[in-house]
Amino acid sequence: MILTASKERTRFVKFATVGALGALIDFAVMNLFTHMGFKLVIAGSISFVFAVLSNFTLNRYWTYPDSRSRHFLHQLGMFFLVNAAGIAFRVPTLHYVEPVMTSAFESMVHLTHNTAQLLAKNATLAFAIGVVMIWNFFINRYWTYNDVE
Secondary structure, rough: OHOOOOHHHHHHHHHHHHHHHHHHHHHHHHHHHHHHOOOOHHHHHHHHHHHHHHHHHHHHHHHHOOOOOOOOOHHHHHHHHHHHHHHHHHHHHHHHHHHHHHHHHEEEHOOOOHHHHHHHHHHHHHHHHHHHHHHHHHHHHHHHHOOOO
């Protein structure tokens, strides 16, 4: 398996660290846009683009600094395609899971609708980010950054 080598485990930790920063950006932008009245799917899609740009830049220069055989824009396109495939999971998750989570938070914890909705939006986004991060690491490692040893 890819994570048996020490160098690959280090790359995974760096990738996850970059992903955590990207998640912070994702959450901040999503919350900003939903606060401004955008629906979660739209706000989550905008925040996705911000997070992808941040993640690509940090992964190219920190996680995979030895991956420079491809032109910057070509590699960004590859990275974006991998992440766009992840959005095929993310968008339906944001759309369908958030109302269920809102109801669960309202009934289980007896929160106001607004508080339950805020928690549900963030919990739904966290779940989607976690699943997509695992997909992104392996596909990017084997395709986008396959030019490193």
